[in-house]
Amino acid sequence: MEQRLSNTWRMTVNEKKFIETALLSDLRIDGRGPFDYRNVTIQFGSEDGSSEVQLGQTRVMGFATSQLVQPYRDRPNEGTLAIFTEFSPMADPSFEAGRPGEFAVELGRIIDRGLRESRAVDTESLCVVAGKWVWSIRLDLHILDNGGNLVDAANIAALAALLTCRRPECTLGGEDGQEVIIHPPEVREPLPLIVHHLPIAVTFGFIGNESTVIIDPSHFEEAVMGGKLTATLNTNGDVCAIQKAGGQGVIQSVIMQCLRIASVKAADITGKIKKAVELYNTGRALKKIKRHPGSVDVSKAASRGVNNISTEMEKPKLKTEDESIKQTDDMEIEAPSSNKEGSSLGDNKPKSFIGGPSTWDPYSKGVNADELKASLASRDLLLVEVLVRLSTFLFSEVESGQGILYFLRKVPCHLGIPQSRAIISWI
Template sequence: MEQRLGNSYRMTINEKKFIEQALVSDLRVDGRRPFDYRRLTIKFGSEDGSSEVQLGQTHVMAFVTSQLVQPYRDRPNEGALSIFIEFSPMADPSFEAGRPGEFAVELGRIIDRGLRESRAVDTESLCVLAGKLVWAIRVDLHILDNGGNLVDAANVAALAALLTFRRPECTVGGEDGQEVIVHPPEVKEPHPLIIHHLPVAISFAFFGNGNIVVIDPSHKEEAVMGGRMTATMNTSGDVCAVQKAGGEGVLHSVVMQCLRIASLKAADITSKIKNAVETYNTERALKKVKRHSSLVAVEVDGPETKLK
């Protein structure tokens, strides 16, 4: 098995045999069935575009920022979307600070492929001045704890952060109509991104020459698995991307079974993401109402009127 498929968790031969023999009986060391997903928790920060996702023992944070840049020459009317991942040695002893390793690059590519190539984010709506200025959206993913299946957790964190992000409102004016004015949120309400669909990544691990399949592999299972596949799908059943990260070969029938299961899991996770975002938007609207109502109250003190 290639090193990038697993992790640095050192296991004894007896531990590996125990995990493999349990999987033959459709049992897993954490008590789950082969196609049971771990508990998924989605939280949001105090600012728009920040999310925190916990999948079992795996913990990932995401932050979305924007910047006005020049567009690519071959796409003068489209903005840009980029994914950056930071691995902390506190999350896993195998992670090294500084230059991203092979697994970090691969993880970023899987998430980037699912989001960009499926055109989930409307990049044309990010255009301000054709050929001159567009919004570049950057998603920073921070791995806080590696409990296995970083791909799925990071993908959900990126989607949740993108759904709650709002870019500043800007207007074009000036004598030549080429002057761009970016308005702060206190002046004009920022705009949310236009997202057409949610590509959700679902990962599978293969054992026993590809005959045994489990979903959402844990940290220990990744250390002994013989192969891995990630299917990125949306609620419409569209396959946005498929990544088979080396390892042992898998039969066509097994791949199709994984895609059917991934379609059901993707619909369930999409519902959880939308519910969490709806709750966040409701709380955000209430905070905004309270902030504005506090400015309406006035206090009359003699001839002067003061705003509270």
């Protein structure tokens, strides 16, 4: 237990006695119950395969990378998974820089035993050419802050990094068909790792004569506990690994109680990991969606005011109206032959119903500009509203001698063909 005494230099004898007495009375200095877990926060970096987990005051960063290597002779069809841990002196003054210490090696073995030996990662899917090339997954765990229970925090960081890690897609080519071609991410989408299940490590601490058990010990509680037990389970209830470090022996009933509690905590932590990974994948997919060049950037327009947003969104509408008027000109229709032959308006009057733009605007007298703009922007006005708006101008033109048909020939300039036909039939 030399490693657990590394935190004792920061605590006095009275503090140790107080913490131990409180734990024996089922009280914890941070206000938790004996089997309460600290809050878990999972974050991801900008690159695939990077994660950062915060468990209380403990912070661990995981980073997973991949590269092509030659396989082991006894396993020519399987890739490899290697786990490395790094303890920074900034995380805890007791950690020494350089060569990893005994506790760093032990931490890596516990996580490796839960992940690799339980075959959580499908290593056979990492094979490219049997006996020649396989993918090797390297998982680096960096301890950023030691707030206690490094095993659980590092295990969560390792799982989050593996679930977001993606290796480049590769194919075989060349003259002999055995040349490995690695495709960059811009050409082909990288492939995620195949993870069958999530082994979750849950650590218990034993206080006094091993009669008092607590879950997720903090760095202050680790300084006074006599031993600890780490159980690694998945949501199916399978025990992937178990390790008892230090202290006296534990009876079978206590171990079974710890496994039952660990099974419940593993299901809860698994749900948090999957939810965080799902949010990461959703954000990653949204970043690849290209914005339409003709769309309005609301985030940029918001800085210039609401009026500018309306103006930018209104321009394409007005352009569409002009295009519709031009389309109306191309779709000219002639009046019925009865109107052509029986017209008595004179030679200077048109003999056919011809639509098209004109300098004469029937809306030019007594029309509000806002109402005109609204009528042009909306082509779905009801027929009743159209008739009400045009009745005033219709009779005014009749009284001035312009004539009904002379007025109606100007209607397609501002309304569509269906609305014009409806007005003719109404008259």
